[in-house]
């Protein structure tokens with residue numbers, strides 16, 4: 001474990017923002033991490049735990065220690081239909097999805113191709129195409145940064161919500177997730193609740209899809225919809241989809257005919273697609289300085305190359321203000337701004 005000084009973070013964040021870290025260390029085991037947390041080095045320094053940097057916007061140099069999580073490894077434990085998977089927090093999420101499918105462990109296919117590490121997945125309870133991490137989550141291990149003590153968190157203790165958890169709220173920045181345990185299965189039960197998945201399967205003439213079929217279809221849909229960060233800097237959805245009272249939605253519908261919404265479990269609420277609001281406020285495809293709103297996907301802010309984090313933050317604020325002015329709906333940022 002080597003602590004380096006003045007390290008560029010340009011390749012460590014998918015926006016490709018050119019900032020640096022005063023100190024940078026990569027940890028490859030939980031013991032190394034405990035040793036680091038128990039040492040004096042961290043006492044007087046700020047710290048940031050970094051996975052693949054696919055949900056972070058740097059607006060300035062980081063003047064403390066960046067701890068890159070490279071604790072890898074996947075273990076499968078089979079017991080009847082249940083397959084318990086124990087995964088190192090620095091493992092690549094999509095590698096986990098693919099290796100699970102290859103080992104007959106189903107249940108993650110709808111979350112194929114989400115960038116990032118397994119340790120970051122519980123932080124915002126990653127979700128896509130009708131599935132959230134919480135539905136397959138069993139428990140996680142995490143190291144408390146100030147003490148180096150290890151704590152196991154159950155599902156209830158994680159307080160998972162839509163794109164959030166205790167690690168993005170009350171315990172933000174206090175624990176480093178080193179291991180995640182998921183409960184998968186070896187049955188053919190698949191989740192086709194999301195309409196575009198059903199349409200894509202129909203087009204392919206697949207009546208009884210396997211988990212691998214779902215994974216392939218999800219990858220195709222994602223590749224056709226979302227910009228590739230290796231080609232244009234972005235962090236996926238910049239904002240969360242707002243959840244508003246049904247009664248407010250009904251009033252808005254009178255004024256904005258065709259405004260889409262999806263019913264929520266709490267039946268007096270609906271979720272409105274943020275992309276629709278941003279597009280309707282005239283932002284889709286707009287460029288401001290070195291940054292902008294993607295031409296095909298209004299929910300994705302992009303760095304055209306030499307853009308700065310400050311420009312992206314300012315643009316996000318302008319979008320929030322104009323959406324609020326037009327619809328009286330507050331857009332909440334999904335990306336972690338530093």
Ligand SMILES: Cc1cc2nc3c(=O)[nH]c(=O)nc-3n(C[C@H](O)[C@H](O)[C@H](O)COP(=O)(O)OP(=O)(O)OC[C@H]3O[C@@H](n4cnc5c(N)ncnc54)[C@H](O)[C@@H]3O)c2cc1C
Nearest residue numbers: 051052053054055115116117119120126127128177235236
């Ligand atoms: C093209 C694209 C598409 C995306 N699509 C989706 C999607 O469909 N659904 C979705 O939910 N997200 C999506 N995202 C967002 C992103 O992939 C997820 O949030 C992912 O889990 C972030 O992982 P990461 O390792 O890159 O985390 P980072 O960006 O490195 O970190 C994110 C936050 O988690 C904290 N953190 C990271 N690792 C740990 C750890 N081990 N312990 C404690 N805290 C930690 C960081 O400090 C930071 O606050 C997308 C991003 C991109 C670029």
